[in-house]
Amino acid sequence: MFLLGENTEPDGAANAPSKDLEALRARVATLNARYRHHGATAVLEGALNDPEAGRIAMVSSFGAESGALLHLVAMVDRKVPVLFIDTRLLFAETLAYQQEVAERLRLENVQVLRTDEETLQKRDPYGALRMGDTDACCALRKTLPLEQALAGYDGWITGRKRYQSGTRAALEFFELEASTGRIKVNPLAHWGPEDVRAYMDENRLPRHPLVAQGYPSIGCAPCTSKVAPGEDPRSGRWRGQQKEECGIHFVNGRAVRQSA
Known part of the structure; x- marks a missing residue:
């Protein structure tokens, strides 16, 4: 377990020279060109082994669809660092599920x-x-510890998918996070909900009980509500607020917001 405080400054790229970001942008373009027509497993293998990607960790919420990507990672390399953010406001079911999946997949480097x-x-x-102030709460409990934990990495693997929201509709396998100077890897960018369900069924992966x-x-228990049939799957997150991201994902250095 890692307890992280505000006095530990993340090694971000807020003041990185523009030439460094240009070099990183070129690396991202190279990676996307190299793996554009590959599947999720090949993208993962590339992220973990291609010199252009650098040192990579996985970040997982151990949420509703997390089992699929965690299984893929375990098939490639069980020693990959898997970072799990415990905000201290999570559902008890999520904490139990995290333990169950980590043990089931024999993940060797889960860091809470x-x-x-x-x-x-x-x-x-x-x-x-x-x-x-939900933004400030997310920044304190999620963004701060994650940024500090990622300080030693060149990039991180996410479970984001194009279908999840309008802000994710143009996701590529590799993207530049200019605000931190890191690469984000989205191996499941092209997967739909039916792909996730089929993969989890085929591999008999446990489902999150919720x-x-x-x-x-x-997400966190106080800010997650049930979703009625026909509603957007993410409509239960921060219901009633113009907010659809917790702040760990950025566009142009800012937490993504839902348009009004």
Whole structure:
């Protein structure tokens, strides 16, 4: 377990020279050209072994669809660092599922990230920050520990898919995160929900228990609600707010927002 505080500065690229970002942009373009017509497994293997990608970790929420990508990663290399952010506000079912999947897939390097107690007491002493400012709460409990944990990596693997929202509709396998100077890898970018279901069925992977209870997208317990039939799968996240990302994914250096 890693307890991370605000005094540890992430090694981002906010002040990186433009020529460094241009070089990184060129690497991303090379990777996309090289793997554009490949499947998820080949993209994963490329991310983990291609010198253009650098040192890569996986970030997983152990959520509704996480089992598929975690299984693919385990098939390629069980020693890949898997970073799991425990915000201390997760469903108990998510914590149990994380343990179950990690053991089932024999993942050898799962790292649980948490913001340290001192920082939480300073910035959210009553645990009520989420009620007045969900962005600040996500930044404190998710973005801060993740940025610090990723400081030693050149990029990270995500489970994002094009179908999930309009902000993800143009996802490529490899993308530049200019705000941090890292590469993001999206091996399942082209998968639809039916592909995930079929893969999990074929490989007999355990489902997150909350999916059967009406939660197709799962985040922190206070900010996740059930989704009615016909609703967008992510409509239960931060319901009623113009927000569809927790802040760990950025476009042009800013957390993605849903258009009004």
